Amino acid sequence: MARLSKTQTFQNTPQIFENLSEQSLEKIVGHSTLHNVNAGCILVQQGDEPSCIYLIVDGALRTYRSDDDGNEATIRMLKPGDSCMEAVMFMGGPSPINVQAVENSVVMMIPQRIVKTQVLEDAQFATNLLRIVARHYKNTMHQVDGINMKTPMQRVGYYFLLRHLEAGHDQLDFDLPFQKQMIANYLGMTPETFSRTLKQMRENGIDVENDRIMLRDSFALCHFCDTDTAALCPLRDDAACDKCPMH
Amino acid sequence: MARLSKTQTFQNTPQIFENLSEQSLEKIVGHSTLHNVNAGCILVQQGDEPSCIYLIVDGALRTYRSDDDGNEATIRMLKPGDSCMEAVMFMGGPSPINVQAVENSVVMMIPQRIVKTQVLEDAQFATNLLRIVARHYKNTMHQVDGINMKTPMQRVGYYFLLRHLEAGHDQLDFDLPFQKQMIANYLGMTPETFSRTLKQMRENGIDVENDRIMLRDSFALCHFCDTDTAALCPLRDDAACDKCPMH
DNA sequence: CGGAGGGTTGAGATTCATCAACGCGTGTGG
DNA sequence: CCACACGCGTTGATGAATCTCAACCCTCCG
Numbered sequence: 001m002a003r004l005s006k007t008q009t010f011q012n013t014p015q016i017f018e019n020l021s022e023q024s025l026e027k028i029v030g031h032s033t034l035h036n037v038n039a040g041c042i043l044v045q046q047g048d049e050p051s052c053i054y055l056i057v058d059g060a061l062r063t064y065r066s067d068d069d070g071n072e073a074t075i076r077m078l079k080p081g082d083s084c085m086e087a088v089m090f091m092g093g094p095s096p097i098n099v100q101a102v103e104n105s106v107v108m109m110i111p112q113r114i115v116k117t118q119v120l121e122d123a124q125f126a127t128n129l130l131r132i133v134a135r136h137y138k139n140t141m142h143q144v145d146g147i148n149m150k151t152p153m154q155r156v157g158y159y160f161l162l163r164h165l166e167a168g169h170d171q172l173d174f175d176l177p178f179q180k181q182m183i184a185n186y187l188g189m190t191p192e193t194f195s196r197t198l199k200q201m202r203e204n205g206i207d208v209e210n211d212r213i214m215l216r217d218s219f220a221l222c223h224f225c226d227t228d229t230a231a232l233c234p235l236r237d238d239a240a241c242d243k244c245p246m247h
Numbered sequence: 248m249a250r251l252s253k254t255q256t257f258q259n260t261p262q263i264f265e266n267l268s269e270q271s272l273e274k275i276v277g278h279s280t281l282h283n284v285n286a287g288c289i290l291v292q293q294g295d296e297p298s299c300i301y302l303i304v305d306g307a308l309r310t311y312r313s314d315d316d317g318n319e320a321t322i323r324m325l326k327p328g329d330s331c332m333e334a335v336m337f338m339g340g341p342s343p344i345n346v347q348a349v350e351n352s353v354v355m356m357i358p359q360r361i362v363k364t365q366v367l368e369d370a371q372f373a374t375n376l377l378r379i380v381a382r383h384y385k386n387t388m389h390q391v392d393g394i395n396m397k398t399p400m401q402r403v404g405y406y407f408l409l410r411h412l413e414a415g416h417d418q419l420d421f422d423l424p425f426q427k428q429m430i431a432n433y434l435g436m437t438p439e440t441f442s443r444t445l446k447q448m449r450e451n452g453i454d455v456e457n458d459r460i461m462l463r464d465s466f467a468l469c470h471f472c473d474t475d476t477a478a479l480c481p482l483r484d485d486a487a488c489d490k491c492p493m494h
Numbered sequence: 495c496g497g498a499g500g501g502t503t504g505a506g507a508t509t510c511a512t513c514a515a516c517g518c519g520t521g522t523g524g
Numbered sequence: 525c526c527a528c529a530c531g532c533g534t535t536g537a538t539g540a541a542t543c544t545c546a547a548c549c550c551t552c553c554g
Contacts, residue, residue, distance in 0.1 A: 065392040071395075093479065095475065124367075130373065130376055137380060192543080232340065438533070439511075441533095501548105511540085522528085
């Protein structure tokens with residue numbers, strides 16, 4: 001546990017801090033604390049009252065729901081710069097999710113009290129939270145969409161597409177950012193099905209070797225795109241991409 | 248299309264207007280318009296740029312995702328007082344969802360321009376939006392949870408539980424608020440499976456007759472509860488409910 | 495060297511979607 | 525007023541897809 005004065009720890013400014021005034025940022029960070037957590041550590045359990053926002057400085061977290069039988073449904077997988085529990089604070093009532101460190105991690109905890117007062121004082125902060133929660137919501141809608149009407153193949157393809165766009169359209173290779181079993185669960189399938197699906201992808205111009213994904217060309221994932229994701233694609237107007245839902 | 252001066256049209260204040268100052272409310276409503284839309288009418292399509300928030304005055308809407316093959320995944324089902332597209336506005340980019348009237352409806356349209364300026368000027372309005380979006384997010388997480396790890400029976404049970412809590416714990420009877428096929432799709436199953444599941448519920452103390460659900464006792468749905476939902480239950484501390492996850 | 499955890503592969507079981515037919519209520523047009 | 529079509533919901537038979545269970549490999553680490 002340690003006090004923070006600056007946020008220079010991050011490569012890029014976390015979304016939650018974007019465009020904040022000096023004072024606002026100082027106030028938030030000044031009241032927050034840094035913690036080391038071990039892999040496997042449960043930070044929040046379903047039913048707990050939310051107490052703070054967790055901002056990942058280093059490592060990885062996941063949020064998920066679980067039932068009595070030990071089944072789990074992964075909702076989000078987080079990397080440095082990502083935060084969680086912002087939404088839960090505004091849901092009212094106890095947390096519907098668990099939060100767990102999946103690697104040894106460093107997290108910054110922003111107390112609920114500070115968040116709630118700051119939201120009413122700083123419209124920019126409120127807007128940041130709104131954008132963040134809206135984005136989470138969007139991702140979760142895509143999850144529902146995928147589980148309801150896509151084949152495992154399409155789900156994996158769409159997941160790859162997002163990672164590819166994230167890495168940059170010119171990057172034909174990228175790594176899976178999380179453990180396969182976790183991604184599988186996030187995509188609503190068993191590790192076995194995920195593994196088998198990865199094999200099938202080779203027949204579609206996508207080579208998988210351990211955690212490395214290698215695309216044969218930049219259009220390999222276009223089958224898996226949809227109208228709202230196409231807006232993110234730098235090649236969206238490239239006629240060469242005949243699979244693009246935009247044309 | 249008509250101008251609005253007051254919002255007395257609603258039974259209860261819609262969440263989006265809660266605790267707003269007179270001026271704020273006046274500004275928002277003053278720039279909004281009322282529209283009649285026919286059942287089946289598509290208000291927004293996936294890929295469209297969001298243009299306004301839709302607040303239902305009368306009738307019913309749904310939001311859903313669809314693919315080229317005509318498959319659909321219902322995300323939300325809305326009644327008077329509910330609103331949609333607030334979240335989409337803050338996602339950035341085109342809409343990931345369709346919005347459709349499922350009955351002849353009256354909707355109030357609040358232009359995006361007004362919303363975006365008002366959010367920066369009125370922290371209460373921003374907080375309202377935050378709460379609304381957070382709530383949507385929570386519901387969608389439950390959807391993922393249900394589809395991933397619950398049987399059709401459990402999904403229907405949980406849906407009934409929510410409707411029951413909504414109607415009041417003393418109300419043992421309530422009606423399905425939407426068409427069965429729509430609820431089925433929302434729950435991630437086919438109408439056939441939904442129908443078969445309803446029959447099975449009779450063997451669990453829950454009688455279904457057309458759209459009417461009749462519980463034999465107030466604990467009939469407790470099997471389907473979970474830790475975060477139990478917080479809403481007025482009987483949560485009642486020892487008679489031995490199924491309650493709280494004890 | 496041995497154990498643990500993650501990942502892969504295979505065989506079998508189960509469950510839900512699919513397809514098809516039918517009943518029923520409603521609205522419409524002759 | 526009747527005939528008919530249409531939409532919604534139900535029921536039954538079938539099949540396919542994914543989960544489950546089991547064994548195995550590999551790497552990492554004590």
